[in-house]
Amino acid sequence: MVAEIICVGTELLLGQIVNTNAQYLSQKLAELGIDLYFQTTVGDNLIRLKNAIEIASKRADILIFTGGLGPTSDDITREAVCEYFGKRLILDQEILHRIENYFKRIGVKMPEINKKQAYVPEGAIILENKHGTAPGLIIEENNKIAILLPGPPFEMQPMFEEYVIPYLERFSNQKIFSRVLKFVGIGESSIEERLKDLIENQTDPSLALYAKPFEVELRISTKKSSKDLAKDLLDQMESRVRALLGEYIYGVDNQTLEEVIVEMLMQKGLKVSVAESCTGGLICNKITNVPGASNVFDRGFITYSNQAKIKELGVSDQALKNFGAVSHEVAKQMALGALNNSLADIAISTTGIAGPTGATNTKPVGLVYVGIATKNYVDSFEFRFSGDRLKIKESASKAALNVLRRALISY
Amino acid sequence: MVAEIICVGTELLLGQIVNTNAQYLSQKLAELGIDLYFQTTVGDNLIRLKNAIEIASKRADILIFTGGLGPTSDDITREAVCEYFGKRLILDQEILHRIENYFKRIGVKMPEINKKQAYVPEGAIILENKHGTAPGLIIEENNKIAILLPGPPFEMQPMFEEYVIPYLERFSNQKIFSRVLKFVGIGESSIEERLKDLIENQTDPSLALYAKPFEVELRISTKKSSKDLAKDLLDQMESRVRALLGEYIYGVDNQTLEEVIVEMLMQKGLKVSVAESCTGGLICNKITNVPGASNVFDRGFITYSNQAKIKELGVSDQALKNFGAVSHEVAKQMALGALNNSLADIAISTTGIAGPTGATNTKPVGLVYVGIATKNYVDSFEFRFSGDRLKIKESASKAALNVLRRALISY
Structure with a gap:
């Protein structure tokens, strides 16, 4: 089975928003093992949308x-698809009821125009x-399937995961399963060489x-008929990669370094605790983005001057006079x-030149020292x-x- | 004149990257006043790309x-377009020389396969x-124009601005000119009511x-034949908006609040100087994102505990016992x-509940106090x-x- 994505919306043709729906759906179709050869974007125009449907159907x-x-x-997608497939739109009382309830829940009277959304093509799956x-809506007709989804990603994505994936799984006997290993502290070309x-x-x-930036991802993928078959293969490959480069792997799939x-x-x-000069609060911000950070993050010192x-x-x-603020010595003292x-058990620091100004003959933009201290040692x-x-702040x-992660492994 | 965008790349059909090129080009075409009715994405496949070209040409x-x-x-875009327009690919010595120089500059010997990029369609504009x-490449043939641009945005965008915009301007006698006014401290519906x-x-x-999040943009747009004609109109409208809501407007176009x-x-x-609890370093990070921040940002205290x-x-x-850490009193003391x-002349602070945990009966997730102090007063x-x-941290x-901006106006 071959799929095609048709994104409808004049705001896409005006470049007012980036089309994340096309990426999301493409990724999911690839995972499902369903081929996709074209994506089309068209505005809110009945004739042109019908033209796109005709081409895609071929x-x-x-x-x-x-x-x-x-x-x-x-909003003309329902109408265009119905006209193309020769279906009538009929009022669905249950959907009308659901829409009325939705407005009750958010404490607003249902505007009359929303009634239109309760009209659905005859025979459609809701x-x-x-x-x-x-x-x-899902419409099956003449060996073609039309799947109509809302535009806002926070409405479309949960609907796709809950209803459309189970529906589409029957059309594919092999899915793509993948695992991402996340590396830090080693460059892409070094990984490539070692692997x-x-x-x-x-x-x-x-x-x-x-x-x-200062991070590399390795995606391990396999097309298999079941999760179990894929899991064994992914586990084996992960072990082989870890045997070669395990010390650089900080996490798997969606994990962040701070998590x-x-x-x-x-x-x-x-x-x-954290002392930041050139990163200017970015490290503290990353750590405190993680729910529950208050249990482990004591305080931060953003010491710019x-x-x-x-x-x-x-x-x-x-130390400031002899070595300058951007130095091993000051990083350690920080x-x-x-x-x-x-009240911390371990502390890290940064001092460097984020640019665009501030460079000297011996200290270029991008030079950064990272310090670390525990009760037993200090290093930089x-x-x-x-x-x-911004890229230098992010990398630093x-x-x-x-540096903190590696110290914690052996703490 | 009507344009159509064709993005070529299997990585787009696999959802590995989001198609920012389509958005960028759409926005530029809208600004140029050139109509765009369809965007098509197709993989690295000669037959399917030729199919897309045939449809788009109609x-x-x-x-x-x-x-x-x-x-x-x-990489087959050159070949597909040449086949469609009946053009031969010929070796361009000057381009070959330029590519060789490019590799010399980055200190790498030119791989033999890069020679392919010096073959261009006969008669094309380079x-x-x-x-x-x-x-x-730009190819003009049979009243059709094909413009071929590289895929990486950092190559494509400068090329579009420098060469393609001046080329396309002749096809449009009216361009869209716009100005964005940026509001903070007032909601979208309040602005709508007042305007x-x-x-x-x-x-x-x-x-x-x-x-x-905690910000609203108002885009003022007009389609005019010259920048001067547009400027008068935009100036007048900006004045009318400022007369009604000027105190909430912090900037214009791409300016950020921290800039x-x-x-x-x-x-x-x-x-x-800045004292942050619930924002956890985000304010310091934003301020230090601005080049030259070291002249005005003294230090930050990320006091989580x-x-x-x-x-x-x-x-x-x-104060911590009587009012709790999340209170007017603690915000002021911070x-x-x-x-x-x-060594600062003015200081701001945040204390609040960013969630997902930490709420109490009287203090819900999302409750935030902002404090401000100068030598003459303190407020919250x-x-x-x-x-x-993350959204609560961003809004806070x-x-x-x-709060700092408003205090600085009258400082």
């Missing part, structure tokens, strides 16, 4: 629409919308690398200061990052979090 | 392609690629509102502490935000920055 079996199911006269008023044999000689599961760190701190019953480094962290005048002036690391101010914050 | 005059200009055998190896007459009775320029604040601080020769609030900021035990323990404000942890940080 080259695909399953037509998936997003958008154009709203209550206004602009997909409940738990996050809005427009129900989804050369695996990547070149491996067809199932397949391996693909994606580089991000992994908050979890490690919780498990070990430790608290962290030299005076702040001296007063808040006890960095010595001497980490020690954050440890000693808090030098990094050289490229990119603009991840480098510091990785 | 309904558009200008075909804009992105992707498929790379050196590998997967668009230089300053950020990669694939040149862009009701303007929005309803106004057709040129047109007005459109877009809501973001406006850093500029105000610079102009007034003032320094700010009560002990940190007491020790770093001098918040009183009494701001005062940040002022008195720094209560906010109630909705959404998840903008609310605090707006």
